[in-house]
Amino acid sequence: MINLTINGKKVSVEEGLTILQAAEQMGIRIPTLCYHEAVVAYGACRVCLVEVVRKGWPKMVTACNYPVQENIEVNTNNEKVIKIRKLVVELLLARCPEVKEIKDLAEELGIKEIRFKKKNDKCILCGLCVRVCEEKMGITAIGSINRGTIRDVATPYNDNSDVCIGCGACASICPTGAIKIEDVGDIRTIDKWNTKVKLRKCETCGKYYAPVPQLDSLKGKTSVTEESFKMCMDCRRKKLENTMINAKKSKY
Amino acid sequence: MIKKLKNRTDLENLKESILKKKDKKKHCIIVSSGTCGQTSGSEKVIEKFKDEIKKQDMGKQVELKVTGCHGFCEVEPVALIQPEGIFYQKLKAEDVPEIISETIVKGKVIEKLLYSDTETGKKIPYEKDIPFYKKQSRIIFGNNVLIDPTSIDDYIGIGGYEALGKVLFKMKPEEVIEEVKKSGLRGRGGGGFPTGKKWGFCRQAEGDVRYVICNADEGDPGAYMDRSLLEGNPHSVLEGMIIGAYAIGSSEGYVYIRAEYPLALKNLEKAISQAEGYGLLGKNILGSDFNFRVKITRGGGAFVCGESTALMASIEGRVGEPRAKYVHTIESGLRDKPTNLNNVETWANVPMIISRGAGWYAKIGTQKSKGTKIFSLVGKIKNTGLVEVPMGMTLREIIYDIGGGIPGGKKFKAVQTGGPSGGCIPEELIDLPVDFERLAEAGSMMGSGGMIIMDEDNCMVDVAKYFVDFLREESCGKCVPCREGLENMYNILAGITEGRGKEEDIGLLKELSEVLSEGALCALGTTAANPVMSTLRYFPEEYESHIRDKKCPAGVCKELVLYSIIEEKCNGCGLCRKKCPAKAISGEPKKVHVINQAECIKCRQCFEVCRFGAVKIE
Numbered sequence A: 001m002i003n004l005t006i007n008g009k010k011v012s013v014e015e016g017l018t019i020l021q022a023a024e025q026m027g028i029r030i031p032t033l034c035y036h037e038a039v040v041a042y043g044a045c046r047v048c049l050v051e052v053v054r055k056g057w058p059k060m061v062t063a064c065n066y067p068v069q070e071n072i073e074v075n076t077n078n079e080k081v082i083k084i085r086k087l088v089v090e091l092l093l094a095r096c097p098e099v100k101e102i103k104d105l106a107e108e109l110g111i112k113e114i115r116f117k118k119k120n121d122k123c124i125l126c127g128l129c130v131r132v133c134e135e136k137m138g139i140t141a142i143g144s145i146n147r148g149t150i151r152d153v154a155t156p157y158n159d160n161s162d163v164c165i166g167c168g169a170c171a172s173i174c175p176t177g178a179i180k181i182e183d184v185g186d187i188r189t190i191d192k193w194n195t196k197v198k199l200r201k202c203e204t205c206g207k208y209y210a211p212v213p214q215l216d217s218l219k220g221k222t223s224v225t226e227e228s229f230k231m232c233m234d235c236r237r238k239k240l241e242n243t244m245i246n247a248k249k250s251k252y
Numbered sequence B: 001m002i003k004k005l006k007n008r009t010d011l012e013n014l015k016e017s018i019l020k021k022k023d024k025k026k027h028c029i030i031v032s033s034g035t036c037g038q039t040s041g042s043e044k045v046i047e048k049f050k051d052e053i054k055k056q057d058m059g060k061q062v063e064l065k066v067t068g069c070h071g072f073c074e075v076e077p078v079a080l081i082q083p084e085g086i087f088y089q090k091l092k093a094e095d096v097p098e099i100i101s102e103t104i105v106k107g108k109v110i111e112k113l114l115y116s117d118t119e120t121g122k123k124i125p126y127e128k129d130i131p132f133y134k135k136q137s138r139i140i141f142g143n144n145v146l147i148d149p150t151s152i153d154d155y156i157g158i159g160g161y162e163a164l165g166k167v168l169f170k171m172k173p174e175e176v177i178e179e180v181k182k183s184g185l186r187g188r189g190g191g192g193f194p195t196g197k198k199w200g201f202c203r204q205a206e207g208d209v210r211y212v213i214c215n216a217d218e219g220d221p222g223a224y225m226d227r228s229l230l231e232g233n234p235h236s237v238l239e240g241m242i243i244g245a246y247a248i249g250s251s252e253g254y255v256y257i258r259a260e261y262p263l264a265l266k267n268l269e270k271a272i273s274q275a276e277g278y279g280l281l282g283k284n285i286l287g288s289d290f291n292f293r294v295k296i297t298r299g300g301g302a303f304v305c306g307e308s309t310a311l312m313a314s315i316e317g318r319v320g321e322p323r324a325k326y327v328h329t330i331e332s333g334l335r336d337k338p339t340n341l342n343n344v345e346t347w348a349n350v351p352m353i354i355s356r357g358a359g360w361y362a363k364i365g366t367q368k369s370k371g372t373k374i375f376s377l378v379g380k381i382k383n384t385g386l387v388e389v390p391m392g393m394t395l396r397e398i399i400y401d402i403g404g405g406i407p408g409g410k411k412f413k414a415v416q417t418g419g420p421s422g423g424c425i426p427e428e429l430i431d432l433p434v435d436f437e438r439l440a441e442a443g444s445m446m447g448s449g450g451m452i453i454m455d456e457d458n459c460m461v462d463v464a465k466y467f468v469d470f471l472r473e474e475s476c477g478k479c480v481p482c483r484e485g486l487e488n489m490y491n492i493l494a495g496i497t498e499g500r501g502k503e504e505d506i507g508l509l510k511e512l513s514e515v516l517s518e519g520a521l522c523a524l525g526t527t528a529a530n531p532v533m534s535t536l537r538y539f540p541e542e543y544e545s546h547i548r549d550k551k552c553p554a555g556v557c558k559e560l561v562l563y564s565i566i567e568e569k570c571n572g573c574g575l576c577r578k579k580c581p582a583k584a585i586s587g588e589p590k591k592v593h594v595i596n597q598a599e600c601i602k603c604r605q606c607f608e609v610c611r612f613g614a615v616k617i618e
Helices: A019-025 A081-097 A098-107 A128-136 A169-173 A214-220 A231-251 B006-022 B036-041 B042-055 B093-106 B153-158 B163-172 B175-185 B195-204 B227-232 B234-248 B264-275 B309-314 B344-356 B357-360 B395-402 B436-441 B458-474 B480-497 B506-520 B523-527 B532-540 B539-549 B577-580 B605-609
Strands: A002-006 A010-012 A049-054 A059-064 A074-077 A143-145 A152-154 A181-184 A187-190 A195-201 A206-210 B029-033 B064-065 B081-084 B086-088 B211-216 B252-258 B294-301 B341-345 B371-377 B385-390 B412-417 B424-428 B450-455 B563-565 B616-617
Touching: A010 A019, A019 A074, A049 A081, A049 A143, A059 A081, A081 A098, A081 B480, A081 B506, A128 A169, A169 A206, A169 B036, A206 A214, A206 B395, A231 B436, B006 B153, B006 B163, B006 B341, B029 B042, B029 B093, B036 B042, B036 B227, B036 B264, B042 B064, B042 B093, B064 B211, B086 B093, B163 B234, B163 B344, B175 B234, B175 B344, B175 B357, B175 B616, B195 B234, B195 B341, B211 B227, B211 B234, B211 B309, B211 B344, B227 B234, B227 B344, B234 B252, B234 B264, B234 B341, B234 B344, B252 B264, B252 B309, B264 B294, B294 B309, B309 B341, B341 B605, B344 B357, B371 B395, B385 B395, B395 B412, B395 B450, B412 B458, B424 B458, B424 B532, B458 B480, B458 B532, B458 B539, B480 B506, B480 B523, B480 B539, B506 B523, B506 B532, B506 B539, B532 B539, B563 B605, B577 B605, B605 B616
Parallel strands: A002 A074, B029 B064, B211 B252, B211 B341, B252 B294, B371 B450
Antiparallel strands: A002 A010, A049 A059, A049 A074, A143 A152, A181 A187, A187 A195, A195 A206, B029 B081, B081 B086, B371 B385, B412 B424, B412 B450, B563 B616
């Protein structure tokens, strides 16, 4: 166990936890944007900055990826932390003035005006889409491109991706709704990636139900039979129900 | 056929045979031909020397040695005639026949090719008497003059790889670390972390595999000392790395070098293969049981890849962007293994510390900053070049005694040290001794050693804008303070220089500076505000005149200046009219000329060409 102080309270937590996790256990909220427990912490948005005093030296660190250390003193909301956190959020708000998550956070922090040049972006470049695609799906269809203010997330050369499986994990994890997915007929379009993937038709009901490459990538990785991949979820459930009912009937 | 050296004696014997082969009676013409020399035309001079030596049948009397940069870039191409030490500068191919026939054959000094003192105009025949060199302590860079960088034998001839032999057979790895600690050597890449301490941590870090890396991703505008070291003496860097690897317990190393440094890359590749040929790299080095190999990774031109974690990501084939260093790279770096990274100049210091001793080394420099530092002296300075001085030398000595002062009789205003994220140090601090601590106290940093000199014609707001512009483009854009903060900082500075500055801009700049220095992810971001903070600290009045009076005191910011002709001083020579690219100046010959403000593009041409001081900038 590691002994440390958070906001003046002494606490003993498991080794290997981050400051964010330790604070959470104590019921202390530290705001985050680019953090998601499903993927490796990234430390890019800087919203979770806290002050750590170690051996008498104070410094600002990101709570999401700073591992707890013996005898450190953590301040999650002192004057300096709030000042810097507010400015970080104000900068993000200037970038994305219409994004609800940022607006809410700005309100929570009491930010009343934007003193910087406004843009109208939806993506905050938190990198969650890139990380989930690489770490959880094992695909790496997208990555960050360019540098500085023109940094963006894209497929290689912005081309239609031939490795994207159309799973939609990127859109589902995106905190700002910057990635839109649309299914029309047998085509799924992910606009931000300039990518279209084919959808599979359910052999039973005829509904287009999942991207072909996603289903193909799952083959052999689960205990689901080959047959079941040809059916939508609803039909598969129905089939399973029928099988069970028939089994019961024959038993008695 | 190159024979592998199987033990220390083999190395000693090789050195002896190399020295024996040398004909000491021969003259040696040393031509510096680094990238700076080549762009000044050194290759043509070298070709001519080759032809002329053949033509005048002087092959037996004279040896031609092509070396890396000697540091005095201002007067390239240069030739040093040994053993006399005669220094010829700004050479052209047509000067060559005379050098052979007069200096080599007759022993005469050719007056017109000599360097003349910038103060007195007096011709100086010998290199040792030239002020630029006189005050330097070229313990590292001086070897560039002695060796052909493509010849490992040249390096061995001056005692190269002896330090390696010493550590492999006479010292335990811990003793090597102790020696480097005692020397007081600190990282020359910018951070200034004690090198021996770093090595010690890395050796103790848990892990079966350890890496050493040489950071040769020198990206600061105006800084090129690492390039010149790799071009001119690649073996010293390699030897340092091998010694470091032995001390740390690593068998694999990388040199991460900018692809924009073709000559350095070429010389380094050659040096690695030569060292492998002699068995100084590879398996069982010098017959010991120590194995070490070095690979080269070429950088793709991103400034941020000079940051250690971004550099390691780039070697791994990932996007070159930094990550948090809460777990240090010495514990978990390249491929999550303990990794020790030092820059080119740091590695080049190592062999010397081992062979001459930590005690000797620690005597050079100040209490906390030991040894020498190579600076690239550029900007508004008479003697542009690379200078190596002991730590603690004052800015005044570097700028005036070595650099020769400011050209054109202009007044010194500030020196920007430490690369784009360094700070501007004003004239009142010119007696500041240059070491890690003093520069940091003054709001700047050592960085990799860039020194950009500025004079009265530089606008400090414009200077801050220039560096912020560089950094916002080079920021990887991963973290919000650096990506959004620098962009907004640039917008504000651009507004100020274009006459749209507001009173509250200063406060906003200070707030942004704080969020950068406290909240950015990597050192690029945390130091990026230095140019703004230091100019705000030392030149607040310049910001004020831009914002309040809408005036640029240095006359640089185009939107804030007006060019006009002073009637009493204009004699109607017409030179300004002829030179004006916008045809904005009119006037009859020998009559007062006038600038049409609507047409004027404020290019400064008229001001520069007028010999009567008749053009006014306000």
